[in-house]
Amino acid sequence: MSLHKHFVTDVLIVGTGLAAITVALHLPDNLRALLVTKGTRSETNSMRAQGGIASSALEDDHEAHRADTVRAAKGWVNPEAVEFVTREGRTVISELEALGVIFDRQENGEYAVGREGAHGLPRIFHSGGDQTGCRMMETLSEKITHPVLEQTVITQLLTSGGRVVGAAGYRGEERIEISARAVVLASGGIGGLLLTSTNDDMITGDGLALAADVGAELSDLGYIQHHPTILVHQGKSAGLITEALRGAGAYLMTRDGRRVMDHHPEGDLAARDEVSAMITAIRKQEPVYLNTTPVVQLAERFPTFVQKCEKLNINPELVEVTTGVHFLMGGIKTNLAGQTSVAGLYAVGETASIGLHGTNRLASNSLLECFVMGKALARQLQLPPRRTLPILRPIFGCEDGVSKQQLSEVLAVELKEDRLQAALEQLTNKSFRQTGRRAEQHRLQITTARLLLEGALYRLKGEQLTNEQMAPAATT
Structure with a gap:
């Protein structure tokens, strides 16, 4: 070749x-x-x-x-x-x-x-x-x-x-x-x-x-799946915390020690969408933490997690968590x-x-x-x-692309039709005239963002998105 x-x-x-x-x-x-x-x-x-x-x-x-x-x-x-x-x-x-x-x-x-x-x-x-x-x-x-x-x-x-x-x-x-x-x-x-x-x-x-x-x-x-446990450091996300920690005994709690998933028959090992929804609801009022003290041989079994905490000067036995986009x-x-x-x-x-x-x-x-x-x-x-x-x-080609901030807000755990529609309208009818690697990568990202927003809107309406209704190819 x-x-x-x-x-x-x-x-x-x-x-x-x-x-x-x-x-x-x-x-x-x-x-x-x-x-x-x-x-x-x-x-x-x-x-x-x-x-x-x-x-x-x-x-x-x-x-x-x-x-x-x-x-x-x-x-x-x-x-x-x-x-x-x-x-x-x-x-x-x-x-x-x-x-x-x-x-x-x-x-x-x-x-x-x-x-x-x-x-x-x-x-x-x-x-x-x-x-x-x-x-x-x-x-x-x-x-x-x-x-x-x-x-x-x-x-x-x-x-x-x-x-x-x-x-x-x-x-x-x-x-x-x-x-x-x-x-x-x-x-x-x-x-x-x-x-x-x-x-x-x-x-x-x-x-x-x-x-x-x-x-x-x-x-x-x-x-879109949101993972329940993203490490929080100084108010910002700092990477994935594996679900296997909860499988090994770690649990989610509020500041006063209340178990977040006590109400659920599967507890902290409920499905990810259910755990993420609960964490999202509680974090509107107060932080949510992952308590890892029940995990035996924490450093040996979860070296990635412990090393990340040590690097950020966080006690790995109790860490603040939030949700984050994980899987399509x-x-x-x-x-x-x-x-x-x-x-x-x-x-x-x-x-x-x-x-x-x-x-x-x-x-x-x-x-x-x-x-x-x-x-x-x-x-x-x-x-x-x-x-x-x-x-x-x-x-x-393509003009400058899509806002991560805007997409992050509208493609959240809780979807809102008016915000999805507003974001979609902002990305509609864009013309693509510039050329070059950066411009064309942005064209792809705008197209993908439109597809995701349309998919989310149809999900809220309980309908299926057909090919004819999807984002049209970019005009040149």
């Missing part, structure tokens, strides 16, 4: 998180792949994943995991997707171990599995305590033999005859074009668009805008082979929507989905014969 302005490959993978890496690892040996990321290969949400990966590997079957997934999602699921991911997830731990990932074990040699929100049983596997995502990514990334282009932003998918045949964008400030027999969008969620988020700042929903521009079907964009349940609609409604275009991971997460994702099902669906996509990828693919040169 020639690495200059024009690249040619069999499969272009946009992203370098777990979903992208899994696809690359499972592609047939005769296929060439090229991975691109707009930051460095480590600037992904997968690297930040602390909680672990859910699997029913130690249970008699996957039925309890399936039922917990449906219950947490409030039933708003594709039953086939839930069945497929939880069933296939039973072998994920052994498959990852075969690839070199080491999962935590007790002194007796048994797996040190934990329990998290809305899980009826302990089935969360960890690596290095709360360093699971980092450990997995470091191990798996070393096994990638395909080239990776860093500092490369994809700003447009290229089509010919109704099929996606590549992409265009920038490597640094240099314009590039990539011909591919298939394009896989694995670009993550939308947290980087908002102020209080657990996501890497690079994750700004680019895949949604790219897919919408070529007419791909999107679904459930109104369902909807995304680009695909089947169970990762195929979108547009030929040649695939999606996987958080940027995709297979109907697994419903209105609320079950804790630690995200890494599971990335691996199961990444493998399924790679093994079922359908490519046209190799030929000289046409490269189209679209002309587009």
Whole structure:
């Protein structure tokens, strides 16, 4: 493959998180792949994943995991997707171990599995305590033999005859074009668009805008998960606190010691949307704290959390928490082979929507989905014969982009129709005339913001957003 302005490959993978890496690892040996990321290969949400990966590997079957997934999602699921991911997830731990990932074990040699929100049983596997995502990514990334282009932003998918045949964008400030027999969008969620988020700042929903521009079907964009426990330091958010802490005995409380989730039958391990709603309501009047004193071997089991507290000079035994945007349940609609409604275009991971997460994702099902669906996509990828693919040169651009402050306020735990509508009107009918990397990235962010606002409005009305009603492609 020639690495200059024009690249040619069999499969272009946009992203370098777990979903992208899994696809690359499972592609047939005769296929060439090229991975691109707009930051460095480590600037992904997968690297930040602390909680672990859910699997029913130690249970008699996957039925309890399936039922917990449906219950947490409030039933708003594709039953086939839930069945497929939880069933296939039973072998994920052994498959990852075969690839070199080491999962935590007790002194007796048994797996040190934990329990998290809305899980009826302990089935969360960890690596290095709360360093699971980092450990997995470091191990798996070393096994990638395909080239990776860093500092490369994809700003447009290229089509010919109704099929996606590549992409265009920038490597640094240099314009590039990539011909591919298939394009896989694995670009993550939308947290980087908002102020209080657990996501890497690079994750700004680019895949949604790219897919919408070529007419791909999107679904459930109104369902955004807010994580219940974001560390607060000097009045500002300071990063994710893993839910596994509550699974190990930590609990939420007010300043006077009142247990926040005492009213709920599942207590502090209720579903994330329910815990986030309670924290949001209480914080209107007073702070909410996480008490970690019941956790045995806190520093050994949760080194990321303890080290962060020490760095900020916070006592890890009692920390203030707030909620923050964590995960987009909807995304680009695909089947169970990762195929979108547009030929040649695939999606996987958080940027995709297979109907697994419903209105609320079950804790630690995200890494599971990335691996199961990444493998399924790679093994079922359908490519046209190799030929000289046409490269189209679209002309587009964008003016300065969207306000994180505004989006953070309107896409909160409590949605307000008038504020959503006002924000949407401010982003409507923008003209896009400037060109260059920065301008075109802003165009993508404005498009994604409009899609999310429209999805939220339809969610409030109890309706489904159709493709015809989605944000139109930017005018030039």
